[in-house]
Amino acid sequence: MARENLNDLLAFVAIARERSFTRAAAQLGLSQSALSQTIRGLEARLGLRLLTRTTRSVAPTEAGERLMRSIGPRFAEIEAGLLAVTELREKPAGTVRINADEHAVDAVLWPALRKVLPDYPDIRVELVTDFGLTDIVAGRFDAGVRLGEVVAKDMVAVPIGPDMRMAAVGAPAYFARRPLPRTPQDLTGHTCINLRLPTHGGLYAWEFEEAGREIRVRVEGQVVFNTVSMILRAALDGFGIAYLPQDQVQPYLDRGDLTWVLADWSPPFPGYHLYYPGRRQHSPAFEVVVEALRFRS
Template sequence: MTRTNVNDLLAFLAVARERSFTRAAAQLGVSQSALSHTVRGLEERLGLRLLTRTTRSVAPTEAGERLLRNVGPRFAEIDAELSALTALRETPAGTVRITTGEHAAQTVLWPALAKLLPRYPDIKVELVVDYGLTDIVAERYDAGVRLGEQVARDMIAVRIGPEMRMAVVGAPGYFAARGKPKLPQDLTEHNCINLRLPTYGGIYAWEFEKRGRAMKVRVDGQLVFNTGLLRMNAVLAGLGLAYIPDDLVKRELADGRLIRVLADWCAPFAGYHLYYPSRRQPTPAFAVLVEALRYRK
């Protein structure tokens, strides 16, 4: 393959990922017309249309999606290897991209980064909060954060947090008016604050376990959120019961603003893990970040 062919593929990949000639041209440092001409030349040589163009949008065709899916990660691996070679210097440097959920970002990643980054001014970290099961290779992330049982087997997983427990909590005023559930199934009679996560394909079912007996309860209520902050506001206002990681409500439980129920049904489970492809050669910056995040009892 000639150098021109490689550049043409890189041009197509940039447009396909950005879904925009304007953004791709800015990323590559070329004009839109030159970029459009390059991609059209590639299509003509292949005899296939790779992009569908309208006045408002650009999207890969079926052939374009296949090329993006199969060739894109290989270029990313080449880029990672070259970055690893050029990053071999005394001070770790470069950008590390991580996809994570909001709770992990607040409770695990941020405390570690606040200590790490002042010591390594040449390291940049991009945190993207996303509740979906992101394909970190296809989306060009260096790593992702998930609960231990959700990490794919072909990934390297590094534990970065302690075991976790969930808590069912409500405001004193709510319990005064509605009473307290004694069993998980009693929650179906209560006004519960729901959480919608793409990871679970919709409304998250509350999970419980006691003496080896596990169950999921699909609760109902007036409110559905996709973020923890709003759930906290709602439960503190007495608008229902919430199912929240217990580390987020310790202060409210201690000062009496919230009351916990069904604690004996909320068993500990595997905490957060950082995961990344086993084939990827880590850069010095990434290696430093992994060690800073690694959980130590």
């Protein structure tokens, strides 16, 4: 059926319910003459009379009653569905899927979300952790999390955390056997704990900076992990130097369980950003999550 015929059926249902062209026209925002013409056109196409009109009343014919019983409930379901969607503006609900790495989930996402989610029991959040450069559109994610300097230019980027620093750290027991590195190049003579990235299966190159010049060092060691929590544990156990976010190791630095080396070579850089396509129509639940995560210095 042509799309315009649906409007004709909607007009018929309004008249049959109201038993009045006047009230139906007011409900639909049409003139009575336009509404009469619409019904005449519908009856002509069907070859059936749907409404009996008198000077005082309007009533469905037998064919009109049968049509009303058939399509009336469907239109009612559509109206109920639209009302339910509209109510989401007042009561955000639904699932929000976010892709992020392990540290972002632990340090930024969950601390913020655990405060707001109790106030919105109908919002469900799915946090999927990986270190790959996941395509959030292809993966059907609502948003992803990356460091500010690597967010694609065609994405909306919302800061969700402060600036960060990376720290090369090792246990005092490890440095009791080895001299402290003085430059990033000295790391090639040390046992280091590597992170395996899922993208192309490569090892993460450690990044340092001197006078605005970036230095990347590929290190070697006895153990490789694909989670930062295990890298931290191995460093605490004295298996070598690890390269981890400062906030993650700060408690251990404060207690003397770890020693930070090459700190002068690790300047701050833009922290985590939530990113998502700007062209999408976002749900009220998504907007609640974004505002909960937005970083306010």
